[in-house]
Amino acid sequence: MKAPRLDLYAPIHKALRAWMFDTVVAVGSIDGRDEATLCATLRKVDGLLAICESHIEHEHLHLHAAMERDMPGSAREADLGHQAHGRHMRRMRGLMAEVQSAEAVARFPLLTQLYRELAMFVAENLTHMQWEETVHNEALWARHTDAELDAIHDALVQTIPPQEMAEVLRHMLPALSPLERHGMLADMRGKMPPQAFDGVLQLAHEVLGAHDWSSLLCAMDLKLALPAGPAMAC
Ligand SMILES: [Fe+2]
Incomplete structure (x- = not known):
């Protein structure tokens, strides 16, 4: 059986869906x-x-740029989708401002409108992410090795400010399967300064359930003493 290729979309899209x-x-x-x-x-x-908004920018600057360099027009469909998402988000921000300035009794219809707009935004994003995870991945895999894709991913991650990265991980870590989570953290352990990786583990401890946390410790052969509790080991 062929080894699966590196999927740059899967982890962040799982986080976004959740x-x-x-x-x-x-x-x-x-x-x-x-x-x-x-x-x-x-x-x-x-x-x-x-x-x-930040995710669109990352995809545009790093993934679409790589696709368009090799195959002009290959990212056009998703670019158009991103432009539509931008318009949809501006509409929702306008609605949110209306909700905030409305009298409490007048908020209900505005909140219903916001709920439906957000649900439609999610629906559109589900279709869009499926396109990227199939059509875009095929294009990327046809023209890049996993090592090249990993380098694209690392360059993208370098541009993310620490606070945004923590917020993403807060949603991403519980959304991944154990196999994906362990693989991602093993990769991070090899690339991050030890102190920064300890911060990621603290966050994992905070957001994962007891079973997933202990499974992570075992998979990574970690013995860890966290300030909030007793030492844990597998
Ligand atoms: Fe996208």
């Missing part, structure tokens, strides 16, 4: 009369849109 679903549910169940919950949920939507 993040999107979670945000749709949060907006659907919001109480527009509760200022604190409303603000927290709108911040959640704002955070999702910010990460989507």
